[in-house]
C-alpha cells in the first residue's frame with residue numbers, strides 16, 4: 148500500500164447555500180469573515196489570520212449541502228502521493244487543475260471511504276494576512292478555520308481510516324461495553340482537525356472557526372441579539388468537556404452548523420495522552436450548565452458526491468449517544484462510581 152499523503156491540517160470547506168445574500172449576511176456581516184473574492188454564484192471567505200485565498204467557499208445552489216472538505220498537504224509532491232494512495236485504496240479519484248477552485252492550485256478530489264467529498268491540495272494563492280489589521284477586526288473577530296466534524300455510522304472504522312492517514316486521536320467518548328460514540332483526531336497540534344460523530348452518515352455535522360478569546364464568542368451572541376436573530380444560536384455558549392474549548396454553535400440561514408471555538412489545548416508532543424470520556428459522564432460535552440439540545444445530536448448537513456449529487460445515508464447500527472444518556476449534559480451528576488447515598492442524581496431543572 149502506498150504511503151499516505153502528509154496532511155498538514157484542515158484547510159477549507161465548500162458549502163452550498165440556497166440564498167447567497169442571506170448567507171453573506173451571516174458569514175460576513177455577522178461572523179466578520181473577510182471576502183477574498185466574490186462572483187455572482189460564489190463567495191470566497193477567510194478569517195483574519197489566514198493568508199491562503201480562502202477557508203470557506205459559499206456556492207449558490209438549489210439544495211443546501213456540503214460540497215467539499217479540503218485538507219492542505221505539505222508539498223506539491225504530496226498531492227501526487229494522495230492520488231497514488233487513493234487510487235490504490237480503490238475509491239473514486241479525480242485530479243483537477245489549478246483554478247478548478249478559484250485560488251487553489253492543482254488538487255486531488257476523492258469520495259473518501261466514509262463517503263465524504265474530500266480534496267487534497269498544496270498550492271494556493273496568498274492574500275493579505277490581516278492578523279494585526281485591528282482596524283478591520285470586529286469585537287467578534289474570528290482568527291482561523293479550526294476543524295471539521297463529520298457524522299459517520301461506524302466511528303472505530305472511521306478512526307482507523309484517519310489513523311492510517313497519519314491522524315492521531317486526542318479524545319473519544321465510549322462506554323464500558325466498548326461502543327465508541329465519537330472521536331477527535333488531529334494533524335495540526337490542537338485537539339482536532341476532524342471529529343467523528345456516530346450517527347447516520349455521511350453527513351457534515353459542523354465546520355468550526357477559532358477565536359482567540361471567549362469575549363469574542365460572547366460578542367457574537369450579543370450581536371445576534373442586537374440583530375434580533377438570537378434563534379440562530381443552537382447550543383451554548385459554554386465550555387466543552389471534550390477539548391476543554393469554550394464554544395458556541397450557530398445554524399446559518401440554510402441550517403448548516405457553524406461552531407465558534409476557543410481555548411482548546413496543545414497536542415504536539417508524540418506522547419500526547421488520549422482522553423477517554425465515559426458516555427455516562429454528563430460533563431463530557433458540557434463541562435457545566437448546558438444540556439445538549441436534541442437537534443445537535445439529530446441534525447446535520449447533506450454531503451454531495453463528486454458529481455454534486457446528495458450522498459445516500461448508511462444508518463448507524465450501534466447504540467446512539469442521545470439514546471443512552473439523559474442528554475442533560477453538564478447539568479447533572481451521573482458517574483459510575485457514585486459513592487454518596489442517596490446518589491446526588493440529577494439537579495432539578497429541565498432535562499431532555
Ligand SMILES: O=C1C=CC(S(=O)(=O)O)=CC1(O)O
Pocket residue numbers: 294296342355387388389390392406408431432433
Ligand atoms: O469541537 C468539538 C469539541 C468538543 C465537543 S463536545 O460536545 O464537548 O463533545 C464537540 C465538538 O466536536 O464540536
Ligand SMILES: [Fe+2]
Pocket residue numbers: 294296342353355406408
Ligand atoms: Fe466542534
